[in-house]
Amino acid sequence: MFSKVLKWAARIVLGLVVIVLTVYGVFNFIFRQHASKKYTVTVRNIPIPNDSATIAEGRHLYEIKGCGECHGADLRGKVVVDDPAIGRIAGNNITYGTGGLPESYDNTDWLKALRHGLNTANKPLLLMPSEEFTRMDDHDIAAIIAFCRAQPKIDAPSIPIEMGPMGKILSVMGKIPLFPAEKIDHHKEQPNQVAKAATKEYGQYLAASCTGCHKPALTGGDNPVPGAVPVANITSTGHVGKWSQHDFITTLRTGKTPEGKQLQVKDMPWNMTAQYTDEELTALYLYLRSL
Ligand code: HEC
Ligand code: HEC
Known part of the structure; x- marks a missing residue:
């Protein structure tokens, strides 16, 4: 009786192992397909100055x-x-x-x-x-x-x-x-130069760097890093909608929000946003407030 139970338990465990390995095998196969895909692109060459x-x-x-x-x-x-x-x-x-x-x-x-x-x-x-x-x-x-x-x-x-x-x-x-x-849309051509000024258009251009975490619509959501804190909504419907331009700039330079929260660099990389110029942060603010 006891040995029968053991035999069945062993079969079940073995069965599960086979299932897990098969599923993983499928994932591994798909991963390799992505990683080894070869692209055909035409690189548009542009002059690289060195002044x-x-x-x-x-x-x-x-x-x-x-x-x-x-x-x-x-x-x-x-x-x-x-x-x-x-x-x-x-x-x-x-x-x-x-x-x-x-x-x-x-x-x-x-x-x-x-x-x-x-x-x-x-x-x-x-x-x-x-x-x-x-x-x-x-x-x-x-x-x-x-x-x-x-x-x-x-x-x-x-x-x-x-x-x-x-x-x-x-x-x-x-x-x-x-x-x-x-x-990436490998055929899209980028403009020669976007006008750098404290405008929401320039803010939209700069906000490309925020979309990876804050999502294309900048309304936040799940963190791209598994298990990390959720990403905040930074459009006018989030806290940013209540902040003055000065609040916004201070937050992105110090990580301290007007609500008194200290943002951690490992979650929100404000060490990076601290390097932006006033003009760049103003442009970002104007753009985010327009959303
Ligand atoms: C989130 C991390 C990350 C950021 C940010 C990043 N890179 Fe990379 N980069 C990588 C990784 C990882 C590789 C190696 C990828 C590989 O070998 O598959 C790489 C590879 C490269 C390569 C080598 C490409 C090659 O053919 O071997 C260059 C050049 C490069 N990065 C330049 C840059 C520049 C310039 C920036 C900023 C504008 C930048 N990277 C920002 C992660 C990053
Ligand atoms: C590596 C991912 C990442 C990038 C890139 C990033 N953020 Fe964040 N950001 C976060 C996370 C995660 C939080 C929420 C942190 C928390 O709740 O502690 C956050 C919070 C914020 C907050 C505070 C919002 C609030 O309600 O308190 C602002 C403002 C902000 N980000 C602006 C930006 C801007 C502007 C950019 C682009 C220049 C940017 N972030 C780029 C991950 C990122």
């Missing part, structure tokens, strides 16, 4: 677009996610030092990475938010590239990306945005 004013603009953009969050302030690369279940994801060394970009990595390759989310083999770059960068105008993209290319070479190994089982499953389910290339 000091452009490089300085590029430095500011490198800071406000959060490149340093994943590639480090000095471009040597940085581990972004390191979790046994999710995986290890690191932005690579994007200097021309040993372990970084090869000497042959040219302006077309930079544009392909930033505007199309693809590597030199035309395969998707993981996690790199190119669906936001692709919305930048020629002037700004050129300035970022000019800045990056002007940085000193650093010898530091790029840490290879290794996805864990949970990371693959969540990405296939669309819970973590691993394949920005899939969200």
Whole structure:
């Protein structure tokens, strides 16, 4: 009697293991299909100046677009996610030092990475938010590239990306945005230059950097990082609707909201928004208030 029960229990456990492995196998297969998809794109080449004013603009953009969050302030690369279940994801060394970009990595390759989310083999770059960068105008993209290319070479190994089982499953389910290339309209041409001024139009242009977390409509919702705090609604129907321009600027520079909440950099990256100029924050405020 007892051995019969044991036998059945063993069969059930074995059956469950087989089911779990099969399901995981399917997820793994779909993940590989996404990761190995090869794209055909025509990169529109634009001139990349190398004067000091452009490089300085590029430095500011490198800071406000959060490149340093994943590639480090000095471009040597940085581990972004390191979790046994999710995986290890690191932005690579994007200097021309040993372990970084090869000497042959040219302006077309930079544009392909930033505007199309693809590597030199035309395969998707993981996690790199190119669906936001692709919305930048020629002037700004050129300035970022000019800045990056002007940085000193650093010898530091790029840490290879290794996805864990949970990371693959969540990405296939669309819970973590691993394949920005899939969200890009690869034929869309960006304007030459958007007018920089304290206007809501310029605010809309800048808000591309907020949509990854606050969602395209900026009304917030689930956090793209599994298990993290929900993302706030930052349109006029949220707290921002009650804030003065001064409140808004102070919040984005200090992380302290008028309601007395201290935003944590790991949730809301105000270390990044603190780098915006007054003009940029005013433009963002005007745009968000118009929603
Ligand atoms: C959220 C993290 C994140 C941010 C922000 C980010 N990157 Fe990346 N980037 C990555 C990761 C991860 C890779 C490696 C992806 C891969 O190899 O699949 C990468 C790769 C690259 C590459 C190498 C492409 C190649 O062909 O190997 C370049 C160049 C680059 N990023 C530039 C930038 C610049 C410039 C910015 C800011 C405008 C930026 N990145 C912002 C995560 C990020
Ligand atoms: C990496 C994800 C991320 C990005 C990028 C991001 N935010 Fe946030 N933001 C959050 C999260 C999460 C919260 C809620 C934090 C909390 O409740 O503690 C938040 C909160 C806020 C708040 C406070 C809202 C309130 O009701 O108190 C403002 C304002 C804000 N974000 C503005 C912006 C703007 C403007 C941008 C773009 C320039 C931006 N955020 C980019 C994740 C992000």
